Amino acid sequence: MNGMIIGKYVPGDSFIHRLDPRTKLLLMFIYVFIVFLANNGWTYGILTLFTCLLLFLSRIPFSFMIRGLKPVLWVIVFTFFLHVLLTKEGHIVFQWLGIEVYDKAIQQGAFISLRFLLLIVVTTLLTLTTTPIEVTDGMESLLSPLKKWNVPVHELALMMSISLRFIPTLMEETEKIMKAQTARGVDFSSGPLQERMKAMTALLVPLFISAFKRAEELAVAMEVRGYRGSQNRTKWRELTWGRIDTAFMLFIGLLAIALWLLRS
Amino acid sequence: MDIVFRDVEHRYQINTPFEKRALYDIHVDIRSGSYVAVIGHTGSGKSTLLQHFNGLLQPTKGTVHLGDYTIVAGKKEKHLKPLRKKVGIVFQFPEHQLFEETVEKDICFGPMNFGMSEQEAKARVGEWLALVGLPEEVRHKSPFALSGGQMRRVAIAGVLAMEPEVLVLDEPTAGLDPRGRKEMMDMFANLQRQKKMTIVLVTHSMEEAARYADDIIIMHRGTIVRRGTPEQIFRNVDDLIHLGLDVPETVLFQRAIEQKFGIQFPEPCLTIEDVERSLQTLFTRVKRI
Ligand SMILES: Nc1ncnc2c1ncn2[C@@H]1O[C@H](COP(=O)(O)OP(=O)(O)O)[C@@H](O)[C@H]1O
Ligand SMILES: [Mg+2]
Numbered sequence: 001m002n003g004m005i006i007g008k009y010v011p012g013d014s015f016i017h018r019l020d021p022r023t024k025l026l027l028m029f030i031y032v033f034i035v036f037l038a039n040n041g042w043t044y045g046i047l048t049l050f051t052c053l054l055l056f057l058s059r060i061p062f063s064f065m066i067r068g069l070k071p072v073l074w075v076i077v078f079t080f081f082l083h084v085l086l087t088k089e090g091h092i093v094f095q096w097l098g099i100e101v102y103d104k105a106i107q108q109g110a111f112i113s114l115r116f117l118l119l120i121v122v123t124t125l126l127t128l129t130t131t132p133i134e135v136t137d138g139m140e141s142l143l144s145p146l147k148k149w150n151v152p153v154h155e156l157a158l159m160m161s162i163s164l165r166f167i168p169t170l171m172e173e174t175e176k177i178m179k180a181q182t183a184r185g186v187d188f189s190s191g192p193l194q195e196r197m198k199a200m201t202a203l204l205v206p207l208f209i210s211a212f213k214r215a216e217e218l219a220v221a222m223e224v225r226g227y228r229g230s231q232n233r234t235k236w237r238e239l240t241w242g243r244i245d246t247a248f249m250l251f252i253g254l255l256a257i258a259l260w261l262l263r264s
Numbered sequence: 265m266d267i268v269f270r271d272v273e274h275r276y277q278i279n280t281p282f283e284k285r286a287l288y289d290i291h292v293d294i295r296s297g298s299y300v301a302v303i304g305h306t307g308s309g310k311s312t313l314l315q316h317f318n319g320l321l322q323p324t325k326g327t328v329h330l331g332d333y334t335i336v337a338g339k340k341e342k343h344l345k346p347l348r349k350k351v352g353i354v355f356q357f358p359e360h361q362l363f364e365e366t367v368e369k370d371i372c373f374g375p376m377n378f379g380m381s382e383q384e385a386k387a388r389v390g391e392w393l394a395l396v397g398l399p400e401e402v403r404h405k406s407p408f409a410l411s412g413g414q415m416r417r418v419a420i421a422g423v424l425a426m427e428p429e430v431l432v433l434d435e436p437t438a439g440l441d442p443r444g445r446k447e448m449m450d451m452f453a454n455l456q457r458q459k460k461m462t463i464v465l466v467t468h469s470m471e472e473a474a475r476y477a478d479d480i481i482i483m484h485r486g487t488i489v490r491r492g493t494p495e496q497i498f499r500n501v502d503d504l505i506h507l508g509l510d511v512p513e514t515v516l517f518q519r520a521i522e523q524k525f526g527i528q529f530p531e532p533c534l535t536i537e538d539v540e541r542s543l544q545t546l547f548t549r550v551k552r553i
Contacts, residue, residue, distance in 0.1 A: 010281050061281065063279075067279075067280070176355070177360065180361040182348070183318060183352070183423075184374040184422065185348060185426070187345070202361075202363050202373070206362065210360060
């Protein structure tokens, strides 16, 4: 449970922390596209360098990031081997037990795994340096043009912020209930299937009950304070788009152009 | 089962930016069969300490001896199940752990996990219900149909049913009405007396600590700052106030009397009965003069 870092905010005052959340959201959005521009050593090199720069600027300890990536590492390794075994292009590098491995396959496997890794690092970086509230405020602001077509942007943002807000609470709750049931002799990590199912019930039933209770309490609390959607609401925290945000967006634009020119 | 902590430290989420030292320099000895109260502010590390008593948490430094078990920092201990049978922990708000369809099934869950047969467990449910002061009718009800206080009792019965040697209680009476509190505290004291259970109680109530415990441990910001019998602890009222803790009403009353009349009672008054006795001797003395 403690290994998970996606969705956790690490307080700080780095350059990345101070960027407007809209900038970071746009960065993530654009990044998802430009990652697919990379298709050779040069472009992947630039992209990796850029990602490392972001990581460095965020002041998030490198080791912390690596540890947080562990849960997804096996997916990346799996992707790599899938490519190595299934792609049949270029020259055969070696043969073993009837399995032929081609040089292009290794290259492609490496590139695709790297692409996957970079995407995850950047998304994680966004959540590590932006509070959930900032993320939703940014999201709401970016999506606000859609209000013209009656898209309930505010409500969607609220739903998102509530879910984000309660992820840590649910994790905490899970840990507490697991501990309480472990003390009653439940073994969550081993044992026959039937006992494991029983263990899951002992965890999930209390967890659902508390989640429903919490939801109800929250709804009542909102109602008594007169909450009724987005009408005439002002914001306490206003987003401010600064010069560094413009500069940063220009920099990303340049990066995209560079990748476009250098791709083969 | 004796419990010994030697130089124990616990850090949560070690080696991350969230690392948090919740306990340090912990040295404790808890004799088998004693009743120990742990007092301290929210966040002083009481719950963290308790979770070391059955290996739910393992120290990040130092050693914990629990009967025949020795848990050393850095070595992952497995096969803790027999230990968990011997040390029952009632967590804060234990009613949040209920999950079965009937009270009976929920109470039987713990003992059956530790190898008791279904028949035996079911046959003894009546005994456990009586122990926590619940009527026989609730047996086949859903635990979620009960009142908050009754749910708490069911959850406690579920831990008592494991027949532990050590009973660890994390604020078991929080949120109960005064009568429910008293009944429950009397029940724990009985278990200590009759079944020779070791009891470790975390509480915010100085009155409870003063009345029931043989020994009091005071925690402050992750370590133990005072340890002694209730008489020793409550003799030093200013010290407690300095630590930002409450003092039992009876002790405050005694202090007010002492200051007003310029006298000194031989012992701290920990219960209403103590106050009564002290006042009686005082009055007889006054009469003689
Ligand atoms: N699971 C956890 N992860 C990180 N920190 C925790 C966790 N549980 C408790 N803490 C921290 O450890 C400290 C001691 O907490 P706790 O033992 O619960 O205190 P108490 O029971 O005396 O209120 C607190 O500062 C708390 O924030
Ligand atoms: Mg606590």
